[in-house]
Amino acid sequence: MTHLESLALRFTHTPHQTELWILDQTLLPLKEKWVQLTTVGEVIEAIKTLKVRGAPLIGVVAALGLGQSAIKGTCLKQLENEAQALYAARPTAVNLMTCMNRMIAGIRSNKSPEALLSIAIELFTEDLALCEAIAQNGAELIASGDHILTHCNTGGLATAGIGTALGVIRKCHQQGKQVHVYVDETRPLLQGARLTTWELKKLDIPYTLITDNMAGHLMQQNKVQKIIVGCDRIAANGDFANKIGTYSLAVLAQYHTIPFYVAGPYTTMDWHCADGSRIPIEQRKASEVSGISGAFGHICWATQDTQIYNPAFDVTPAELVSGWILDCGVFTKTDFKQRKVIQYMPLLAEQVS
Numbered sequence: 001m002t003h004l005e006s007l008a009l010r011f012t013h014t015p016h017q018t019e020l021w022i023l024d025q026t027l028l029p030l031k032e033k034w035v036q037l038t039t040v041g042e043v044i045e046a047i048k049t050l051k052v053r054g055a056p057l058i059g060v061v062a063a064l065g066l067g068q069s070a071i072k073g074t075c076l077k078q079l080e081n082e083a084q085a086l087y088a089a090r091p092t093a094v095n096l097m098t099c100m101n102r103m104i105a106g107i108r109s110n111k112s113p114e115a116l117l118s119i120a121i122e123l124f125t126e127d128l129a130l131c132e133a134i135a136q137n138g139a140e141l142i143a144s145g146d147h148i149l150t151h152c153n154t155g156g157l158a159t160a161g162i163g164t165a166l167g168v169i170r171k172c173h174q175q176g177k178q179v180h181v182y183v184d185e186t187r188p189l190l191q192g193a194r195l196t197t198w199e200l201k202k203l204d205i206p207y208t209l210i211t212d213n214m215a216g217h218l219m220q221q222n223k224v225q226k227i228i229v230g231c232d233r234i235a236a237n238g239d240f241a242n243k244i245g246t247y248s249l250a251v252l253a254q255y256h257t258i259p260f261y262v263a264g265p266y267t268t269m270d271w272h273c274a275d276g277s278r279i280p281i282e283q284r285k286a287s288e289v290s291g292i293s294g295a296f297g298h299i300c301w302a303t304q305d306t307q308i309y310n311p312a313f314d315v316t317p318a319e320l321v322s323g324w325i326l327d328c329g330v331f332t333k334t335d336f337k338q339r340k341v342i343q344y345m346p347l348l349a350e351q352v353s
């Protein structure tokens, strides 16, 4: 019997039954509701509606959903179709594509259903270790007494493990360092206000919730010593995509000479993507913004063709980043300029070659 459990994911496999359950993150923090995903279609819907979210978790849940489909007897041809549909569920977080590529390689090698499920289970257990390594590497950069600003949600709700940026903060707390977290609410879907505060409260880590537009003021008041954010795709030159509003924080951090770090696993690296201009940015429906302020009608950013756009991510250039906290180490701009990072990622190096 296989039983996998994380903050937002539960998976069991016995010879006669496979169950995939996720914690519906759209209902947090007011309601903790577990939802069973029995088909790939349900997994895709959960990813698109952010019931399941966070770059690493999206990839792991997609892989487990595909492995479940294989165990249920879906033929290899249909499995590849399902993998392609999962691959396209959300365009920015490259972990989804990384995980699907590993599953597709198994499908094209005619692997058995159990072997395909094993690949998915490996992706889950690998992420546990990647999160732990990121946390260890990042904690060395944090001093006791630091006030750390973070954006969106990058904890156990975004990964299979303890998280990326929030995993670093959790590790510092575990090590006995006195840290205080400023949590950006992160409009429009409020991952910070709803999810990061929920995680920090459970971990008993002190925090202050702020509106996104308070961040600059806090920096101006010298109340922020470090900024750590997550990532959805890191390009070969170190530019990275993350939740909308991250770029603004990076610019403010540079102006206020505050160290600005991005944390993520190697599965969020995309060596095929030369720089941030190549990263696809997910556009989400306008009602995610206007829905809250519906009284003001369409307050979204409109373009000349009257389309309404709601970009879910933005791209931060490498020049604004103080350090990349990865599972294989902490890297600098020079490391990326000299392409030193890829040598630490043999698996990805194979993919790129």
Ligand SMILES: CSC[C@H]1O[C@H](OP(=O)(O)O)[C@H](O)[C@@H]1O
Residues within 6 Å of the ligand: 053, 054, 055, 056, 151, 152, 153, 154, 155, 158, 159, 163, 164, 165, 191, 229, 230, 231, 232, 242, 243, 244, 312
């Ligand atoms: C640890 S990856 C978390 C990453 O994903 C979030 O986006 P979303 O909530 O839309 O899945 C955000 O960009 C976080 O930094």
